[in-house]
Amino acid sequence: MNFPSKLIENAVNEISRLPGIGKKTALRLVLHLLKQKENTTIELADSLIALRTKVRYCQVCHNVAEGEICDICKSHRRDKSIICVVEDLPDVMAIENTGQFQGLYHILGGVISPIQGVGPDDLKIESLIKRVFESQSSGEAVQEVILALPATMEGDTTAFFITRRLKETGIKVSTIARGIPVGGELEYTDEVTLGRSILTRVNYSLD
Amino acid sequence: MNFPSKLIENAVNEISRLPGIGKKTALRLVLHLLKQKENTTIELADSLIALRTKVRYCQVCHNVAEGEICDICKSHRRDKSIICVVEDLPDVMAIENTGQFQGLYHILGGVISPIQGVGPDDLKIESLIKRVFESQSSGEAVQEVILALPATMEGDTTAFFITRRLKETGIKVSTIARGIPVGGELEYTDEVTLGRSILTRVNYSLD
Numbered sequence: 001m002n003f004p005s006k007l008i009e010n011a012v013n014e015i016s017r018l019p020g021i022g023k024k025t026a027l028r029l030v031l032h033l034l035k036q037k038e039n040t041t042i043e044l045a046d047s048l049i050a051l052r053t054k055v056r057y058c059q060v061c062h063n064v065a066e067g068e069i070c071d072i073c074k075s076h077r078r079d080k081s082i083i084c085v086v087e088d089l090p091d092v093m094a095i096e097n098t099g100q101f102q103g104l105y106h107i108l109g110g111v112i113s114p115i116q117g118v119g120p121d122d123l124k125i126e127s128l129i130k131r132v133f134e135s136q137s138s139g140e141a142v143q144e145v146i147l148a149l150p151a152t153m154e155g156d157t158t159a160f161f162i163t164r165r166l167k168e169t170g171i172k173v174s175t176i177a178r179g180i181p182v183g184g185e186l187e188y189t190d191e192v193t194l195g196r197s198i199l200t201r202v203n204y205s206l207d
Numbered sequence: 208m209n210f211p212s213k214l215i216e217n218a219v220n221e222i223s224r225l226p227g228i229g230k231k232t233a234l235r236l237v238l239h240l241l242k243q244k245e246n247t248t249i250e251l252a253d254s255l256i257a258l259r260t261k262v263r264y265c266q267v268c269h270n271v272a273e274g275e276i277c278d279i280c281k282s283h284r285r286d287k288s289i290i291c292v293v294e295d296l297p298d299v300m301a302i303e304n305t306g307q308f309q310g311l312y313h314i315l316g317g318v319i320s321p322i323q324g325v326g327p328d329d330l331k332i333e334s335l336i337k338r339v340f341e342s343q344s345s346g347e348a349v350q351e352v353i354l355a356l357p358a359t360m361e362g363d364t365t366a367f368f369i370t371r372r373l374k375e376t377g378i379k380v381s382t383i384a385r386g387i388p389v390g391g392e393l394e395y396t397d398e399v400t401l402g403r404s405i406l407t408r409v410n411y412s413l414d
Contacts, residue, residue: 004300017251031297033255041256048252053248066213090234093210
């Protein structure tokens with residue numbers, strides 16, 4: 001692509017480094033910004049710089065935070081005896097949106113993936129183990145760790161690794177249920193999911 | 208969507224104001240930036256601010272320029288007797304990429320669209336008429352105006368309006384050929400295009 005101006009070329013190059021955005025889309029965004037008021041672009045740029053330079057991570061659960069500890073860890077309303085382990089930030093947001101979980105989180109920052117060169121040491125696994133151990137000598141011992149990891153080989157490997165490491169703490173380790181989504185039809189469910197949903201059936205309750 | 212941090216929320220809101228980018232995509236981009244080096248975000252933001260605050264428009268053809276006059280208008284190699292009228296910047300880039308046009312451009316900044324409230328005064332039409340008139344009293348008179356406008360009702364309206372305004376200058380006004388694209392098959396071409404391509408047939412040349 002030949003650009004009529006070095007400024008446009010630079011902006012297109014920078015924008016197209018974002019995932020899922022090619023040169024054509026980047027050019028479209030650049031032309032859009034050029035047609036908007038100067039403030040639109042300045043506010044966008046400022047919000048990006050503020051985001052990247054001011055965001056801190058919670059020292060306990062590695063969630064994003066504005067101070068040292070995130071709002072969830074700080075809250076007195078949350079149940080400190082349960083920790084839900086997730087891969088990344090969007091998972092926390094998804095679970096928070098359900099309103100079904102009142103415990104704390106622990107964000108690994110990824111899952112173990114030998115192919116992508118991600119080992120246990122690249123993730124916040126040690127910090128989880130330490131957190132559980134330290135809670136046991138304090139007044140608020142962690143009773144249960146829920147693994148809410150992706151249903152992939154990498155997720156399963158990570159779950160296995162964490163469960164083994166947590167064994168000596170003696171606490172309960174659970175994993176979120178795999179099965180047919182609510183509203184899903186049996187005949188269109190893949191056989192692995194359907195098979196698992198039969199194996200992990202739960203008692204039917206009339207309550 | 209509930210955000211774990213005001214900084215993330217701001218950035219997502221700003222990014223999702225861009226066309227074609229929703230909140231989910233914006234969040235994905237934000238999380239991507241958070242995982243990259245701080246410099247990636249700062250360079251992106253700087254390029255956007257530089258783009259928006261430093262880009263100038265050519266006083267002659269309204270193309271983007273870094274000074275008062277754009278590189279195409281400044282060039283001594285371009286044929287100053289032909290002006291190609293286009294809707295916007297990407298059209299200039301597309302035509303330049305063909306390597307088939309050596310004249311100058313005139314960027315209208317849109318097309319006449321009563322539905323979207325765009326009238327002739329919102330576009331650089333007067334400036335085109337003035338440009339052609341002024342060239343006639345100078346040494347380098349414009350001989351031809353090529354209309355390279357979109358093949359839509361708005362494009363046709365704009366072409367009609369410009370042609371009528373240019374009538375008294377007495378110069379040649381042409382429009383780019385509509386027809387079957389190179390490599391296109393007759394049976395899959397819509398009837399309007401096919402019909403026009405028969406009406407506007409050109410002499411077959413053996414050269």
